Amino acid sequence: MSQKVLLNNKQVNIILHRLACQLIEKHTDFSNTVLIGLQPRGIFLAQRLKLILTEHYNVSNIKLGLLDITFYRDDFRRSDKLHEANSTEIDFLIEDKRVVFIDDVLYTGRSIRSALTAIQSFGRPSGIELLTLIDRRFSRHLPIQPDYRGRQVDAINDEKVLVNWKETKGEDAVYLVNN
Amino acid sequence: MSKLSVDHLLGIKYLKNDDINLIFDTADHFKKVINRPIKKVPSLRDITIANLFFENSTRTKLSFELAQKRLSADIINFSSGQSSLNKGETLIDTVNNILSMKVDMIVMRHPNAGAAKFLSNHVDAKIVNAGDGAHEHPTQALLDSYSIREKFGEVKGKKVVIVGDILHSRVALSNIFALQIQGAEVMVCGPKTLIPKYIDKLGVKVETNLHKALKWCDVANMLRIQNERMDISYFPSTREYALQYGVNKNLLDSINKDITIMHPGPVNRGVEITSEVADSSQSIILNQVENGVAIRMAVIYLLASKI
Numbered sequence A: 001m002s003q004k005v006l007l008n009n010k011q012v013n014i015i016l017h018r019l020a021c022q023l024i025e026k027h028t029d030f031s032n033t034v035l036i037g038l039q040p041r042g043i044f045l046a047q048r049l050k051l052i053l054t055e056h057y058n059v060s061n062i063k064l065g066l067l068d069i070t071f072y073r074d075d076f077r078r079s080d081k082l083h084e085a086n087s088t089e090i091d092f093l094i095e096d097k098r099v100v101f102i103d104d105v106l107y108t109g110r111s112i113r114s115a116l117t118a119i120q121s122f123g124r125p126s127g128i129e130l131l132t133l134i135d136r137r138f139s140r141h142l143p144i145q146p147d148y149r150g151r152q153v154d155a156i157n158d159e160k161v162l163v164n165w166k167e168t169k170g171e172d173a174v175y176l177v178n179n
Numbered sequence B: 001m002s003k004l005s006v007d008h009l010l011g012i013k014y015l016k017n018d019d020i021n022l023i024f025d026t027a028d029h030f031k032k033v034i035n036r037p038i039k040k041v042p043s044l045r046d047i048t049i050a051n052l053f054f055e056n057s058t059r060t061k062l063s064f065e066l067a068q069k070r071l072s073a074d075i076i077n078f079s080s081g082q083s084s085l086n087k088g089e090t091l092i093d094t095v096n097n098i099l100s101m102k103v104d105m106i107v108m109r110h111p112n113a114g115a116a117k118f119l120s121n122h123v124d125a126k127i128v129n130a131g132d133g134a135h136e137h138p139t140q141a142l143l144d145s146y147s148i149r150e151k152f153g154e155v156k157g158k159k160v161v162i163v164g165d166i167l168h169s170r171v172a173l174s175n176i177f178a179l180q181i182q183g184a185e186v187m188v189c190g191p192k193t194l195i196p197k198y199i200d201k202l203g204v205k206v207e208t209n210l211h212k213a214l215k216w217c218d219v220a221n222m223l224r225i226q227n228e229r230m231d232i233s234y235f236p237s238t239r240e241y242a243l244q245y246g247v248n249k250n251l252l253d254s255i256n257k258d259i260t261i262m263h264p265g266p267v268n269r270g271v272e273i274t275s276e277v278a279d280s281s282q283s284i285i286l287n288q289v290e291n292g293v294a295i296r297m298a299v300i301y302l303l304a305s306k307i
Helices: A009-027 A042-055 A110-122 B017-033 B059-070 B091-099 B115-122 B138-152 B170-181 B210-216 B238-245 B249-255 B285-304
Strands: A002-007 A033-038 A063-067 A098-106 A127-137 A148-154 A159-164 A173-178 B048-053 B074-079 B105-110 B126-132 B159-163 B185-189 B205-207 B219-222 B260-262
Touching: A002 A009, A002 A148, A009 A042, A009 A098, A009 A127, A009 A148, A009 A173, A033 A042, A033 A110, A042 A063, A042 A098, A042 A127, A063 A110, A098 A110, A098 A159, A110 A127, A127 A159, B017 B138, B017 B170, B017 B285, B048 B059, B048 B091, B059 B074, B059 B105, B059 B126, B059 B138, B059 B285, B091 B105, B091 B115, B105 B115, B105 B285, B115 B126, B126 B138, B126 B285, B138 B170, B138 B260, B138 B285, B159 B170, B159 B210, B170 B185, B185 B210, B205 B210, B210 B249, B260 B285
Parallel strands: A033 A063, A033 A098, A098 A127, A127 A148, B048 B074, B048 B105, B105 B126, B159 B185, B159 B219, B185 B205, B219 B260
Antiparallel strands: A002 A173, A159 A173
16 A cells, blocks of 8 residues: 655645635625535535634634435445444534535535535525535546645545545545445 | 345344334334325235234224335235134135235234244244234334334333233333343333243333332333233233223322333223323324334335345
8 A cells, every 4th residue: 555645734724724715705695605615525525614714814603514425325225334323413504505515525526415415404595515625536426526626636446545634633634445 | 225134024023223223213214104195105015914813903904904005015914704714714824815816025913923934934924923822012112112212212221111901012122122122121010920920031120019110210111911811810901900900090190200101002091001101292103103103114115125
């Protein structure tokens, strides 16, 4: 197994600030916008972006929710393992809000499709956008593209993109792992 | 997520503590789902479930049906009154005919003990026992324990007394197994005629005095007198039973302890508990009903993952 650094700590940090600025450019004061981190791995990115927006760019009252898609997946009974459900924490209405889905890696697009179904249980948003740190090109199973992307990566199927966060692994970095 | 160690839910006695915890953790998520504005997930949209009720049921049947609909399964319902069983068809034939319509799972209630186990040996579908005679009623016991866990944080170490008609009760037997697996202490209480002779061999305490039993326990699970299963008279009169084994407000006040009252339903108000007790803040009867849907969703979801 070999691994290559795609993004180091400094690069991740620059990208997070750029993504935060792009969000402000589009959503200004976030009065009608909610951020939704996708469980399990999108939540760290979502929480970090909220922190940057609040502390560095003085955007207050950002609404952040966490969405679990386990029961909406399209591979139930089709994969060997049973996916562990995580908590969904959306304690506000999303009716007529502009929703931004946040996930770490966009790969086949199937998780996002599940999230699009899952979010309907909380109302009808006026629009949904997608923000991902890593966009794996050429690997999509569905016609889904991000509105905000940190870095585009060409990875073949055997390769895996690994995103580490300070909160869990002690560093902010992205690796391309070759099995 | 780990999977259940069993392929069918035939009884609590086949489950391990890990299975029960997995069902409870999954039910936690489903309980949130059924409290959302849209109470449905699409997980089981390609699964067909047959509900076969060879014995009367209202709440269990509704609860299972709702759980299946919340999971987006297709369902067919069947009750013995309208079936060809009256025309002489055997159980296996009836079920195999239903299975040839491409059914993946069967939820069955049957008046004979062991019917669910028998079926699991002979047909190719996941079986959920919704009550077999006076044997087991596993989903009821699961939702009872789940309600205790919800109220107290854990089941382990709690003292639970099951009061009433233990002899004819599948709820009692499943509850005894479930509570013991999770490390609770169990007592049964009722007139001697309604307590099976060797029940102490299961490791439960036996008490015939309700006042003493209530003083001992944290939770009292009140059972209904199952008149429909009684071929002889087990006590002099319903009035006398109510006086000896019915829980009323005065009795609860006299023990000076805040015990939790449960009932699997249907409640015979004024017999095993008075209305005042059933509707009091000590009663978690309606929580049990709500939890029933979440527990049944969890059981069906986890079994369906093995299809």
